[in-house]
Structure formats: structure tokens, C-alpha cells
Amino acid sequence: MNNLKQMTTAxxxxxxxxxxxxxxxxxxxxxxxxxxxxxxxxYPPDLPLEEIERVMQDKIKEVRQANQSE
Known part of the structure; x- marks a missing residue:
């Protein structure tokens, strides 16, 4: 079994x-x-759809930027 605590996030x-x-x-x-x-x-459970979409788009951009810098 692998030691999960020693693994990097990737x-x-x-x-x-x-x-x-x-x-x-x-x-x-x-x-x-x-x-x-x-x-x-x-996030609150009653977050409006438009706000959910904005949050998702922001997160996608953040992940793409992080992947480009690796």
C-alpha cells in the first residue's frame, strides 16, 4: 500500500x-x-445559477493557469 501522506497532490x-x-x-x-x-x-446551497457559473469559470481559469506554470 502506498503511503498517501508522502504523496504530492498530483x-x-x-x-x-x-x-x-x-x-x-x-x-x-x-x-x-x-x-x-x-x-x-x-458556498451557500441557494447560490444563484449565474453565481455558480461565475465561480466555476473562475476555478477553471485558475486550474489552467496553474497547469501552464508546471
Whole structure:
């Protein structure tokens, strides 16, 4: 078994992808990944659709920029 705590975030995401059909491994890895973000953004459940779309577009841009700098 891999030591999930020693994996980088990219390695952990790859591990999740490779183990998506193994409930116990996926759950353990997802818990580790989620524990790394100590300040998650929480959105209200009644957020208007337009605001959801804006948030999603902003996040997509952020991820693309991060991937370009790697």
C-alpha cells in the first residue's frame, strides 16, 4: 500500500484516478486529499445559477493557469 501522506497532490490525484473502482482505497485517498485543504471555500446551497457559473469559470481559469506554470 502506498503511503498517501508522502504523496504530492498530483500523485494523490493520479492514485484516486487509478483506484476509482476500489471503494476503500479511493475513500482513504480522498480523505487524505481533503484533509490537506485547511481553509476550504464553502458556498451557500441557494447560490444563484449565474453565481455558480461565475465561480466555476473562475476555478477553471485558475486550474489552467496553474497547469501552464508546471
Amino acid at each position: 500523485q494523490l490525484k493520479q492514485y484516486l484516478s487509478e483506484n476509482r473502482n476500489n471503494n476503500s482505497r479511493f475513500s482513504e485517498a480522498l480523505s487524505e486529499l481533503m484533509s490537506r485543504n485547511s481553509n476550504p471555500t464553502v
